[in-house]
Amino acid sequence: MIDITLLRSDPESVRENIRKKFQHQKLPLVDEALSLDSRRRALQQEGDTLRASRNTLSKQVGALMREKKREEAETVKAQVTANAERLAAVEAETAEVESKLKAVMMRIPNIISKDTPIGKDDSENVERQRFLEPKTPEFEVPYHLDILEKLAGIDIDSARRTSGQGFYYLTGDIARLHSAVLAYARDFMIGKGFTYVIPPFMIRSDVVSGVMSFEEMDGMMYKIEGEDLYLIGTSEHSMIGRFMNTTLDEKQLPLTLTSYSPCFRKEKGAHGIEERGIYRIHQFEKQEMIVICKPEESESWYEKMWQYTVELFVSMEIPVRQLECCSGDLADLKYRSCDVEAWSPRQQKYFEVGSCSNLTDAQARRLGIRYKGEGGTKYAHTLNNTVVAPPRMLIAFLENHLRADGSVYIPEVLRPYMGGQKEIVPKK
RNA sequence: GCAGAGAUGGCGGAGCGGCUGAACGCGCACGAUUCGAAAUCGUGUUAUGCAGGAAUGUAUACAAGGGUUCAAAUCCCUUUCUCUGCGCCA
Numbered sequence: 193m194i195d196i197t198l199l200r201s202d203p204e205s206v207r208e209n210i211r212k213k214f215q216h217q218k219l220p221l222v223d224e225a226l227s228l229d230s231r232r233r234a235l236q237q238e239g240d241t242l243r244a245s246r247n248t249l250s251k252q253v254g255a256l257m258r259e260k261k262r263e264e265a266e267t268v269k270a271q272v273t274a275n276a277e278r279l280a281a282v283e284a285e286t287a288e289v290e291s292k293l294k295a296v297m298m299r300i301p302n303i304i305s306k307d308t309p310i311g312k313d314d315s316e317n318v319e320r321q322r323f324l325e326p327k328t329p330e331f332e333v334p335y336h337l338d339i340l341e342k343l344a345g346i347d348i349d350s351a352r353r354t355s356g357q358g359f360y361y362l363t364g365d366i367a368r369l370h371s372a373v374l375a376y377a378r379d380f381m382i383g384k385g386f387t388y389v390i391p392p393f394m395i396r397s398d399v400v401s402g403v404m405s406f407e408e409m410d411g412m413m414y415k416i417e418g419e420d421l422y423l424i425g426t427s428e429h430s431m432i433g434r435f436m437n438t439t440l441d442e443k444q445l446p447l448t449l450t451s452y453s454p455c456f457r458k459e460k461g462a463h464g465i466e467e468r469g470i471y472r473i474h475q476f477e478k479q480e481m482i483v484i485c486k487p488e489e490s491e492s493w494y495e496k497m498w499q500y501t502v503e504l505f506v507s508m509e510i511p512v513r514q515l516e517c518c519s520g521d522l523a524d525l526k527y528r529s530c531d532v533e534a535w536s537p538r539q540q541k542y543f544e545v546g547s548c549s550n551l552t553d554a555q556a557r558r559l560g561i562r563y564k565g566e567g568g569t570k571y572a573h574t575l576n577n578t579v580v581a582p583p584r585m586l587i588a589f590l591e592n593h594l595r596a597d598g599s600v601y602i603p604e605v606l607r608p609y610m611g612g613q614k615e616i617v618p619k620k
Numbered sequence: 621g622c623a624g625a626g627a628u629g630g631c632g633g634a635g636c637g638g639c640u641g642a643a644c645g646c647g648c649a650c651g652a653u654u655c656g657a658a659a660u661c662g663u664g665u666u667a668u669g670c671a672g673g674a675a676u677g678u679a680u681a682c683a684a685g686g687g688u689u690c691a692a693a694u695c696c697c698u699u700u701c702u703c704u705g706c707g708c709c710a
Contacts, residue, residue, distance in 0.1 A: 236670055240679045247679090250691040254638035269690040276690085396700095439667090569667085 193297050193558045199225055209303050214312045214520045221296050228293040235286045242279040246272055298405075302554040304519055305491075305528035311518030317531075318518060323502050324511035326535040326542075331596045333538035336587040337469040340366060342598055344619040346470075358459065358474035360583075365616040369602070370477075370582045372609035373508075373589075374452065377479040377580045380504050381450035386481060389451040391430035394421040399433035402559050411460045427453035428576050431482045435561045440572065442565025446485035446493065450579060453478060470583040479579035484561065490550050490573035494528060497577040498548040501532045504580060505545070509603045510592050511535035513542050527552040532578070534588035545585050546578030 199206050203222050210218050249272045256265040309318045340346040345366025351359040362370050382388055400409055400422050414423040424430050431451050440447070454477050470476075481500065483493045498514060505512045517529040529549040533542035553571040556562065563572050593601040598618040602610055 233670065236679080240670070243679060246690080251638070253690050257638080265690085272690045 193554055194300055194302060195553070195557065196225070196229060196297065198303075199300075200229065205303070206300065210301065212304060212308075212310055212519045213301055213522065215301065218299060218301070221300050225293060225296045225300065228289055228296060232286065232289045232293055235282055235289060239279065239282045239286060242275055242282060246275060246279065298558070299524070301522075301524040302527055302552060304522060304526075305550075307516075308522065308528055309516060309518045310520075312520040314517075314521045316518040317521055318516045320514045320516050320530070322511070322513045323506050324509070324535075326511045326537075327592070328537055328540065329594070329596070333591050333594060335469065335538065336471075336590050339590045339594060339600070340470075342618045343600065343616055345369075345616075348469075355474075358472075360470055360473065362583075365610075365613070366586070368610060369589075369606070369616065370586060372606050373580060373582045373585060374477060374479055375609050376508075376606055377504060378450065378452060380507075381479065381481060381500070381579055384448075384500055386448045386450040389427075389431065389449050391424075391427050391434070391451050391453055393424055393430070393453055395424055395430050395433055396420050397422065399429070399436065402436055403429050403432055412457050414456050414458060423456035424453060425457045426455050426478060427451040427480045428482060431480070432555065432559065432561075432574060432576075435484065435559070437560040438562070439569060440484070440561075440563040442486070442563050445563055445572065446483055446489060449482045451480050451482065453480070455581075469587075471587060473583060476581055476583045478581040481577050481579050483575040484556075484572050485575070486563070486565075487553065487570070487573050490527075490552060490575060493575055494548065494550040497575060498530055498532060498546075501546045501548065501577060501579060505532065505534060505585075505588075507603070507605050508589065510585075510588050512545070515542070523549075525551050525554045525558075527554070534585065535592065536588065537591050543588075545588060546580065548575070548577035550575045 194206065199222065203226060207219055207222050210216070210222070249268050253265050253268050253272075256262075256268065309316065311317065337346070337348070343366055344364055345362060347361040347363060348359075351361050378388060394416065397420050400413060404412070409422075412425045416422065430453070431449060435447075454475060456475055457473075459472055459474060481497060483490075483497065485493055502512055502514065512532055512534050515531045515533050517526075517531065522529055527550045529547065531544045532546040532548065534545045535541075536543050551574050553573055555574045556571040561572050561574065562569050590600055593603070595601060595615075600616045602614055602616065607614060
């Protein structure tokens, strides 16, 4: 949600931003918002005046009652009652106009960064930088499910019976590797000065509707029957919800947090060959990073954050690249965003393993996340980024570290978390 | 989960239909005193929206939401949270 004062003072810049995102159908929203806003202010003035007169008259009633002037008191009461009808109408219309305005404001996209490439969809995202040479082994790299099965690392058939499609049992060394990656990522982020947090894995509906739109909620969130609780789709939900309607002290900022959680997603509409296996699933685990900072610091945090993910992957010897999202591919709440993609030797291309976003004050404004300091109370900036989401990163891991004999190499940094193990070998 | 008590400013705590945006105390800021400090004294000290160049005015907010009333921190209902006791449980 953008600042309405920007819309009032410079509507053309808001329209220009909408054009850059190729959302021309949203251009009329700007004038709609402006007219709703002026109507809202007019209604507020009228309501305030009516309430002021009610307050004055009510005080008179009190005074008259004390003086036992019942008759006169009744006359004044009647006057208040006469105004009450108009006030009720004004209040009803105010509520209506306000909710319409909010709905319109929610659909107006956040102002994008001047560095965001202009493009209409994900095909126009821009590769910024590569890290480590992508490699292509002599032998053919199998689909990750086949690798996992050879290593006795997965049981999908049983999971289908117990839980349905989109679930899995990870077993043995693979399960241990999965936990090792998370533990390593956790320590890596702690080493960068982040505070480790284990958040609630379920949140209430008011938090859910704060952090996402109704459509997103419908497509992603699992609801607990008979309770006002939803399973989180990412720890960002409970991590950001933690600060909803909160005014932080300037001295607390920046808040640099790294959270672990399982993530539950319905993934409505997922299908296709690349969806087989553990690429897109209903349950996975993720280490996330969240930064809440002052506006002037968010750009530099954004740079640091995606670089941390790159550094983590490079330390595990997995080639990655940074792909900057173009204007048309940027979600409405985002100022700037990039994906960290890992190399897939099997597909001979990069695929997404993490996503870093600077939402500036758009999310904070929507959720009421502010901070108080020398310059008064202002909205904070919020950023989030994936540290690592193991089932998906496991695909990159297996494909890149598979050797001709079917064994999988374990990079140095993970060995302490694997009891010193240097490789995982096929069973039988 | 059951029963009882409760939720008021940065903190403690009064108020329990109108004179309360909130007594009193602590804290904090500024000033006086002092060589300086402590102590003491004085003054000030909630937030947000709207209007205004500003001074300021006005509205709203006493956990949240709804209701009663001319008028609600105060009465009623719902929800959330906290404390105490009992129950249950890694």
